[in-house]
Amino acid sequence: MFMRSRKQREPKATELQSPIAESLAEGVPEHLEMPLRQWIFSILGNDEENAQKVALDLRLRVETGDVYSPARFLASGTSREQLIDVIDSMLRLSAPSNARSFSPGATRRSYLGTYASDWRGTNIEALQEMLTLGGSAYRVNEACTGLERRVDETIHQAAAGALAASRTPKAGSAAEHMATAWQRAYGRDPDPSKAYSEAIKAVESASQALIEPNNSRATLGTMLGVIRNSPQQFTTAIPAANNGDDIAVVADMMRRLWQGQTSRHGSQNPTRLETQQQAEMAVHLAATLVQWFAAGLVRRTP
Known part of the structure; x- marks a missing residue:
């Protein structure tokens, strides 16, 4: 009670x-x-x-x-x-x-x-x-x-931290996209599809400078291709055990976010818009990824 x-x-x-x-x-x-x-x-x-x-x-x-x-x-x-x-x-x-x-x-x-x-x-x-x-x-x-x-206080603080960390030049417009994603998921005018889309844009903005700095049209899809072809070029603040693939967990999170957006493209089948729960999960996932990239916790291998 x-x-x-x-x-x-x-x-x-x-x-x-x-x-x-x-x-x-x-x-x-x-x-x-x-x-x-x-x-x-x-x-x-x-x-x-x-x-x-x-x-x-x-x-x-x-x-x-x-x-x-x-x-x-x-x-x-x-x-x-x-x-x-x-x-x-x-x-x-x-x-x-x-x-x-x-x-x-x-x-x-x-x-x-x-x-x-x-x-x-x-x-x-x-x-x-x-x-x-x-x-x-x-x-x-x-x-x-x-x-x-709807949002645990710890998650609320984490999202606020991600927004603050992303206000740097190398993160591009990640802060603006992250703020819009949160508002569309939890604000007075909820729009799950818009929230999901902005969450993806936030991660793209935060990660482009590290993964595809010379591709102005980079997307999560193209960046996942770079990671797939050259995983050894990237590392994280917590190394994988037994000389494993450091970037694997980051790539898995990015892939889940990318593939989970069902309304991105049209097809012969009716387009299914994202649900409120999917949007909320996408925003939380994006907040973690944005903070990792903006804070330098994901980086190029020396």
Whole structure:
């Protein structure tokens, strides 16, 4: 269960100007408050019994005046910060028994009974879309048993570090592409295909000076060809064991990013756009590669 209060981390000076720091909204921002309240009431408005179970789970005292209505209280009487807890509880208590962890001897059923099957599914999809479009730092977890952070704080810091490291002449426009990729993956106007494309451009910009400095039209594809033909020309800060191929892990990461983009070219078959999850993975993968190249952790063999 989510904690009732959180101390907001003071951003570092280097983060204040970073698009990465500005892209995800903590808690419940103003523009998400009413949509989330309406979502809660659309589900609990006609089910006071289960609304009371959610209130009990959160240890909330229901205060609605003359008419006792846990549903109305949860949807409109709670603070903005508590809405995340309410939604998390609704998802967890309504989850099928095989999707949740139980203590020994616990009754294996949904706490909200058959009520769960009446609203799970399309309503959860609508919630997920709402959180994504609103730039929330939270999303519905894969099992739909609660909310989770879209980006772990460690990953958030790594992406900010990659952006800072790529602001060097030899990295070209990597910083701009990296910032756009992050915003298109996590910002208020998500565009998975654009995020994926910009992630590739970021890696191309950061790695060209090292791998193909004399090819102004270099792509990940052409650079992978150079590495494949002359792997001995490259090394990394951590040498491979037993005199192995130092650059292999870098090439594998670049290849995964390159081959994973399904919308790059047209064909006889319908073009399949990248999904949100694919875009997020591409951005995280690109952040690591960009930082390695920009920081000189991948280099030419002496």
